[in-house]
Amino acid sequence: MTAAPFTPAFEDLPEEIPVFPLAGALLLPHGRLPLNIFEPRYLAMVEDALAAGRMFGMLQGDPSRPRDERGTAVYSVGCLGRISSFSETEDGRYLITLTGLLRYRVREELPMRRGYRRMRVDYSPYRADLLPLPTGDSIPRPQLIEILRPYFRSHGIEVNWEAIEKTPEALLVNTLAMVCPFSVAEKQALLEAPDPAARAGLLATLVRMGAHGDGPEGRGLPS
Numbered sequence: 581m582t583a584a585p586f587t588p589a590f591e592d593l594p595e596e597i598p599v600f601p602l603a604g605a606l607l608l609p610h611g612r613l614p615l616n617i618f619e620p621r622y623l624a625m626v627e628d629a630l631a632a633g634r635m636f637g638m639l640q641g642d643p644s645r646p647r648d649e650r651g652t653a654v655y656s657v658g659c660l661g662r663i664s665s666f667s668e669t670e671d672g673r674y675l676i677t678l679t680g681l682l683r684y685r686v687r688e689e690l691p692m693r694r695g696y697r698r699m700r701v702d703y704s705p706y707r708a709d710l711l712p713l714p715t716g717d718s719i720p721r722p723q724l725i726e727i728l729r730p731y732f733r734s735h736g737i738e739v740n741w742e743a744i745e746k747t748p749e750a751l752l753v754n755t756l757a758m759v760c761p762f763s764v765a766e767k768q769a770l771l772e773a774p775d776p777a778a779r780a781g782l783l784a785t786l787v788r789m790g791a792h793g794d795g796p797e798g799r800g801l802p803s
Contacts, residue, residue: 587681588662590707594635596690597660598625599697601652603641606767607659608754608779609680609709613638617674621695626663626674628694634663637684637699640768650697656686657772660703680754682709683771708775713750718780721749727784728756730791735761753780762786 600615600622607613617626629636637658645653661678668674684701692698725745732739744752757770757779766786773779 587710588633588635590703590710593660593682593703594633596698596700597684598629598636598693599639599654599658599699600625600636601639601641601654601697603643603652603764604767605638606640606758606771607638607661607678607680608758608771609659609682609706610713610751611680611754611758612664613661613678613680613758615674615676615678617676618672623672623674624694625696626666626676629663630666635660635681636663636678637661637701638678639686639699640764640771642768643764650689650692654686655768657683657768658686658701659683659771660701682706713748713754714776715748715750718749718753718777719784721745724749724752724784727787727791731760731787734791749780750776753783756787757783760787760790762790 605613605615617623625636637660639654639658641652642655647653660681660683662681663676664679665677666674667676682703683706684703685705687700687702690698690700725741728739728744731737747755753776757767762770770779770782770786773782
């Protein structure tokens, strides 16, 4: 299989990347994450990214660890994204869409540049993320819909069921993982799932738990 359009070749990926640490903001390969950029250091980060390949990494902040002199403690696995749409507001904000390319593991943190954090990263465990999403259903579509209905109902979320039924399963799983109100630790577990089928299984487990009223703060990750 070949990579999707606008996806860089593996050998062209940058070893040193800007990162945007943000707890609860999950970017997955092939997912699309809208971001409202307004802090001066992250405005600078976006400007630098636009001038050099349009890529930066997302990392979730790890609330279980204390801050240090560099700022929020972060997890060791994140996702590299490419700025796929960009606009500037009259009050100086950037509205961007970041499209997920592939995951990475942090090797070391580098000195800051213009106030934003930078990491040296390793993509090699996640090379397969660059391939198109698989076709076929890891979970039968009727079963997935059956567990989603009580979850959305219990959380008061209105959805377009027609769109859900037409969306390919792997893309649907990624979208749900990114937008559903899971805890930071649960989102990180979804990110680190070894493959799309494993992510689909974990998502189904989390949705079943959430449909029964177990809030993120009151449940542990499934073993």
